[in-house]
Amino acid sequence: MIVKIAVLSGKGGTGKTTVSTNLAAAMGIAYVDFDVEEPNGHIFLKPRNLEETDVNIMTPVIDHEKCTLCNICVETCQFNALANTGKKILVFEDLCHGCGACSLACPEEAISEYPRKIGVLYEGTYDESGFYSGKMALNEPMAGPIITEIKRRIPKGTDHIVDCSPGTSCNVVKGVDGADYAIMVTEPSVFGLHDLKLAVELVEEMTIPMGIVINRSNEYDHLIEDYARESNLRILGKIPFSKQAARIYSEGRLLSEDPQIAGIFDSIKATVLEEVSHAVSHS
Known part of the structure; x- marks a missing residue:
């Protein structure tokens, strides 16, 4: 079974890349960064043997x-x-x-x-898995051609996680297109819920099964949990709002380096694989 998982959020800053990089590492599969306006997956995965190619x-x-x-x-x-x-x-x-x-x-x-x-793309490896990313040139308005070129570089039959652009733009559609499953990353706040609903509406329109990860989990989780229950969406896991997590993140390290948080991502990984298997078998 070839797996393509898209990770997205209704806006930037919710922890989309945090979930993407840690889950890719936990699953041991390729990481693809489609957030070409401001890619930062490389900060955490430390890719090696990067090859740089111009996109024209x-x-x-x-x-x-x-x-x-x-x-x-x-x-x-x-x-x-x-x-x-x-x-x-x-x-x-x-x-x-x-x-x-x-x-x-x-x-x-x-x-x-x-x-x-109009930009560059990067190909390399982290651990034993593939790493694919790109970056727009300054003052360029279009990310689409760069995303398309990154897609073409991913070897056929490669399991991978896509770190989509933030929001619900055409660039997000390009990233989600063809995914077996979508992970919606949100934060427990009124604003987070508002943007989550926009992203869910987009993925529903594309008829792709999805689940929710709550980042910076706190006493307001019920805002997301109530919506998930009403929308029949599964909560895949929660990442704590903690000083330790913030410290690890600020140092450019994977949260899964902390044994306690690693257990959270192992649990998310198991739940996601279960959801993906169910989605593929019923597609």
Whole structure:
């Protein structure tokens, strides 16, 4: 059974990467960081033998001597990356998705393309498992092409945990797509519950089974537990709100290095594998 588990949250800062890295290490499977705007899984897993590869998208260049200002390229572009000023065609590189439609549509063959760097991806190992990550270049607005490229680098048949982007954007959809199971990480607060509901709604729309991990567990856990009961969602485990956990985290170490917290992740691992097995057998 090949396993793909997506870990997500309705917002940043809830402990998504904490759960992703510790659970990947506990399960001994590959870790994939799709949070390419601010990846930090490497801080905790300490990957080795990292190979760095540029991620480029093909971006149009207008030959103004050949261009007749027919406007076909502008009308073809679905992303408003081209504009006709009446004197020349302008290219807004930040809006370009690299689809190549404009160059194909140009009747004068006045559009060529060049590879524009939008980020990098990293491949390596931690322990005996794979590590895959990426990072957007500064001022780049689109994470999608980098996430797509990371996906292509994961060997077929590799069990892995995906550390999704925060929130419920298109980038999160890319990360969750194809998952056997989703882990929703939340914190016991009114704001945490609000964002959890958004993430649950997204995953429900994608018809992917899911469960909840409560991070920074405290006396307000009932907020999440009541919602989970009403929504028929399983609480997979709770990570304590403790000074020891905060200290380990701040030192860039896995929480599972603490024997007591390691037991919590072993329990979460067993519950998740049970849920995944049930989900796959009924898919």
